[in-house]
Ligand code: IPM
C-alpha cells in the first residue's frame with residue numbers, strides 16, 4: 133500500500149522539524165514495510181514570498197489529494213505587519229476551512245523525565261495527561277460579519293462568534309469518542325453566563341452527553357477553566373471547547389509540560405483525513421540554527437499513524453522511543469536545565485530513528 137503524505141514545511145523552524153518527522157516516517161516505513169510517498173508544497177510566508185498567496189491553489193490541491201498532511205509552522209516578523217494585505221495565518225485558516233478540519237486534538241502529557249521543566253511545581257504537573265479538543269472551523273475565527281466598520285464615531289471593527297448546532301454536535305461527538313478511549317471524563321468549556329453562542333453550546337453538549345452515559349460530563353466556564361488548569365491540571369481528561377477558547381487554553385496547557393517543543397496536534401476532518409503539526413510556532417529567533425526541538429513534530433507523526441492510518445503499533449513504538457530518549461537524559465536547548473548538555477535538532481531526530489531501528 134502506498135501512503136501519500138503532503139508536507140507543508142512553512143516558515144522559521146518549520147522545515148527543520150518537518151525534516152525530522154520525515155526521517156522518522158522513513159524509518160517506520162523500512163521497519164514495518166510501509167511505502168510512504170512525500171510531496172512538498174508551499175504554505176505561509178514562504179508561499180507569500182514566492183507566489184503572493186499564503187496558500188496557493190496548487191498547495192491546497194496537493195493536500196486534498198494526499199492521505200494526510202504534515203505541517204511545520206507558518207508566520208514570522210517578516211510578514212506580521214498588521215496592515216499587510218496578506219498574512220501567513222490566512223493560509224492556515226483557509227487550509228482548515230477548505231479541508232474541513234473541524235476538530236483540533238491537542239494532547240498535553242507530562243513526561244516523568246521532564247516534570248521539572250515546567251514553571252509549575254512537579255507535584256502539580258507530574259500526573260497531567262489531558263487532551264484539548266478545540267473546534268477549528270467556526271466561532272470568532274470565521275463568523276460574519278468580520279472586519280473594519282469605520283463610521284461617524286470613528287474607527288470600529290467587528291468579529292462574530294457564530295455557531296450552528298451541527299458544528300457543536302460533531303465536535304462534541306469527537307470529544308466523547310476520544311474520552312471513551314481514555315479515562316471517560318469530559319469537561320465542556322464555555323462562557324454560558326454571558327454569550328448566546330455558549331448557551332447554545334451547552335444545550336447541544338448536554339444532548340450529546342445523553343448518548344454517552346458511560347462518560348462523566350461537566351460544564352465549566354472558560355475563566356474558571358483557565359484557573360483550574362494551573363491549580364489542578366491532573367484532574368482533566370478531555371477538554372472540549374470552541375475555537376478561540378481552545379486557542380488560548382491550549383497555549384496555557386502547553387506550559388504544564390514545560391516546553392511547546394514537546395506538543396503534537398492533529399486537525400481532523402470527517403472520516404480519517406487529518407493535518408498534523410507541532411503546536412509551537414515558527415520560532416524565528418532560533419530558525420536556521422539547528423537547535424529546535426523536533427519531538428513535537430515526531431509525536432505528531434505518531435498521531436498521524438495512529439489516527440489516520442490505524443497503525444497503532446507503529447505509533448506506540450515512536451512514543452516509547454521518545455520517552456526512552458528523554459529518560460536517558462537527551463535534551464534539546466528548550467528542555468535542558470542549566471549545565472545539562474544540549475543536542476541539535478538532527479541529533480535528536482537521529483536518536484529517535486536509531487531507537488526505532490533497535
Ligand atoms: C494555533 C495558532 C493559530 C490559531 C494562528 C497561527 C492563526 O495560534 O494554531 O493555535 O490561532 O489558530
Ligand code: MG
Pocket residue numbers: 379380383
Ligand atoms: Mg494558538
